[in-house]
Amino acid sequence: MTTPPDEPTAPPPQGGASSGPAKPVPRLHLNKTISVLTAVMGALLFLVAPQFLKNYGIYLLTYWLVFIIATMGLNLTIGYAGQKSLGHAAFFGIGAYTVAILMKAGFSFWLGLPAAALICFAVGLVLGFPALRVQAIYLAFATLGFNTAIWLVMRNEEWLTGGTFGINNIARPSLFGLSLDGNLAYYYFVLAVALATSALLWGLLRSPWGKAFTALRDNPIRAESLGIDIRNYTLLSFAIGAAYAGVAGGLFASLVQFIEPAPFAVSASIMMYLMVVVGGAGYFLGPIVGAAVGVVLPEWLRDVPGVANWYLPMFGAAVVLLMVWLPDGLLSIPDRLRAKREAKKASMARAQAAGKWGAKS
Amino acid sequence: MTDFLQLFFSGLATGSIYALAALGFTLLWQASGTINFAQGEFVMLPAFMLLGFMAMGAPLLVSFVLTILLAVLLLGWVFKRGVVDPLLKYGMMPIVVATIGLSIAMRNGVRAGYSAEAHPFPSLFADKIYNMAGVTITLQDMGTFALAMVMVLATQAFLAKTVTGRAMQAVAQNTESASVLGINVPRMIFYTFAINAVLAVAAALLVTPTYLAKFDMGEGLGTKAFFAAIIGGFNNSRGALLGGLIVGVCENLAAAYISPAYKDAVALIIFMVVILFKPQGLLGKKEERKV
Amino acid sequence: MTAPLLKVTDLKKAYGAIQAVDGVSFEVMPGEIFGVIGPNGSGKTTLFNSILGQISPNAGAIELHGKTITGLSPLELSRRGVGRTFQTLQVFGKMTVRDNLIVAAQEHQGSMLGRLFAPPDSGLGAKADALIDQFRIRHVAHSLAGTLSYGQQKLVDIAMAFMAEPDLVLLDEPCAGVNPSLVGGISTLLKNLNRHPKFGKKASFVVIEHNMDFVMDLCHRIMVMVEGRVLAIGTPAEIRGNKAVLDAYLGN
Secondary structure, rough: OOOOOOOOOOOOOOOOOOOOOOOOEEEEEOHHHHHHHHHHHHHHHHHHHHHOOEEEEEEEEHHHHHHHHHHHHHHHHHHHHHOOOOOHHHHHHHHHHHHHHHOOOOOOHHHHHHHHHHHHHHHHHHHHHHHHHHHHHHHHHHHHHHHHHHHHHHHHOOOHHHHOEEEOOOOOOOEEOOOOOOOOHHHHHHHHHHHHHHHHHHHHOOOHHHHHHHHHHHHHHHHHOOOOOOHHHHHHHHHHHHHHHHHHHHHHHHHEEEEHHHHHHHEEEHHHHHHHHHHOOOOOOOOOOOHHHHHHHHHHHHHHHHHHHHHHHHHHHHHHHHHHHHOHHHHHHHHHHHHHHHHHHHHHHHHHHHHOOOOOO | OOOHHHHHHHHHHHHHHHHHHHHHHHHHHHOOOOOOOHHHHHHHHHHHHHHHHHOOOOOOOHHHHHHHHHHHHHHHHHHHHHHHHHHHOHHHHHHHHHHHHHHHHHHHHHHOOOOOOOOOOOOOOOOOEEEEEEEEEHHHHHHHHHHHHHHHHHHHHHHHHHHHHHHHHHHHHOOOHHHHOOHHHHHEEEHHHHHHHHHHHHHHHHHHHHHOOOOOOOHHHHHHHHHHHHHHHOHHHHHHHHHHHHHHHHHHHHHHHOOOHHHHHHHHHHHHHHHHHOOEEEEEEEOOOOO | OOOOOEEEEEEEEEEOOEEEEEEEEEEEEEOOOOEOOOOOOOOOOHHHHHOOOOOOOOOOEEOOOOOEEEOOOOHHHOOEEEEEEEOOOOOOOOEEEHHHHHHHOOOOOOOOHHHHHHHOOOOOOOHHHHHHHHHHHHOOOOOOOOHHHHHHHHHHHHHHHHHHHOEEEEEEOOOOOOOHHHHHHHHHHHHHHHHHHOOOOOOEEEEEEOOOOHHHHOOOOOOOOOOOOOEEEHHHHHHHHOOHHHHHHHHH
């Protein structure tokens, strides 16, 4: 058999607006050393940073870590498994309220946190079922409805959640007698949880499950014809994503020590969605960048002299510009640069070849 | 009974405003696959544009015309060319997030740049009340309903009966075939965005006199319009009208007969029921899963 | 007399008033390459989709290894050893070629939970490499499938269908849109896969194609469909000499 030709012949037309789906931006295959180095450097930075920060800075950093954990879960659901989820904050809230309610009832935080994860896993499974029946945009609406329903329960069921008054005086746990009450101690605890959950997610995505999720995202019909049970993987993508949000919510409850329904409304889900997409959906480190944009950037902007009330419109405008410039998110920058270089090389090669054979008569 | 009728009619008025916003929302989706999370702000901004023009000294009618022109330019042309066109081929995610950013920018931009206060807004209708068979209806409500219905029906007639309108429908149903038929697809899509801008201006004119112009007036309205569009049928323009009216009436009735706290929950509950049992909406058609 | 691998009996499928498939019956023997040809609209694709569980037929039976498979989902069919290629390219664009092949077979071994703890390639690395070499796409094995040329993606598509060692492979226009210089190569490749499989037993193929030379050269037997019905089934020589077939084609 001769070597396959390099020239593409007419590809089949695909439906959709304008020029059809964009060609995938090839992912950089960073060699292992660079990846490991980046991870280690990142971890070191997180370990050392608090030494240079005041109390509020440490608190903000902890806040950021909590949202990294939450958005990691959402990144699995929408980034790796290609589902639509505009209700992630509901799980965040369920996790927070689970821990708060259990602790108020006298149970330990160490029971509350796993309980939050398990409950959210189960509820996430349930939310996955509509995903099996409805497509894309309608799924997004369904998750939105789900979030609003949960938020309404949080707001109205005072006997359980304290209603709009919320639950306050949520304690921070102690670990083996060591109190995690101080901001610094709690920060390191949350960091440990973040590292552990990231490692677990990394392992999951590296395993065959990771490929199955990608197949589900990119071509569910083909995936099915290859024996991939898209039903199970769809449900799991919601359940695991929800569990991560639940853990984050539990950590959130003890961090802010007072919870009420507002941070778990649809607007919060929309912000989380924004974080994942801006960071880069389907990129492992996307949530770190995305959560920074969503949590740290507005705070930083607010402190810039002269900005005052304009920090929010600036943030909004920044998001719009970012999306127009980098639709695949911030972490797609290396891939884009590489794609540009390859395209340049390819077109130079074509020009050379054309020059060699001379102009066609 | 008269109470019920009163609530019903004023609910129709509110609902018809939702219908305007929902219609534009649906048209954008059908024509270009754009989910505009900033639709509520698209109604809010023209309200402030009008106030701004009037503050600069222009008379009401002139300000109104200028507002329409500016809205079509910004919310139609700039929005389409600047935000939607570059992002269309990347699927739903970037456009959704871009419009989220847009809504944040618009809402808070007005707050920071104009005012955080609520401003009175000129009404198109005089402050008259009519009494028909014991039912009290304001001129505002009647006029709102009539005007909104005229706009919705005019839009639908335009789409169904004119050459341009049918071309726009063709683009919405099948962009490939439409362009093969020689239809200028980008221009048709632009007309959709322009119509959305005009509908948003109309909604602004009708809703702001009652609720006053405030930077955050778009939030609730946008959400309701969103729900209304889905309840009625997201891939069907008539659905937007039906959805809007249903939400408007049910809200009003619920607020009076159940409790005001449940007013906002009504749209949500209807929405959830529809999503669970007929996700394509009351008038919508089922969309096939494509390979 | 060996039992047929695939047996289709009196299959019928209507779309409204149009009878797309109107009582089609045929058998495919183990290891046989069976071609399906016919003018556009003759019902070939509907037949295919019925066998593959994409649509449910109105009447008739489909049996694999003597067991009824009518109405089973694509997922279940894949588990029973049925593979397929698609007419429009269906590779996973954001995965490497090698990963495409691995994912094509990973769900056929072990359990769901087991896969969570299995190595990334599920032990299928060697198999994938063998197929990559057989298809001569080693030089793009680690490229993202979406960046390949159309012809290369077609090869990956075909390779994916074979990873899970299917007993029956349905190929939907494997030469569509492919550069003519590559068609001969695909034919040779398919013959090798059929007669000298690297793993698994010899699979049967059912091939829809419009390229006459390709079909005549590749297939053991050919079925001609016209307007939803079977016009003739026979060897390439028999079909070539069949007057009714010639009429049907010239008549169109």
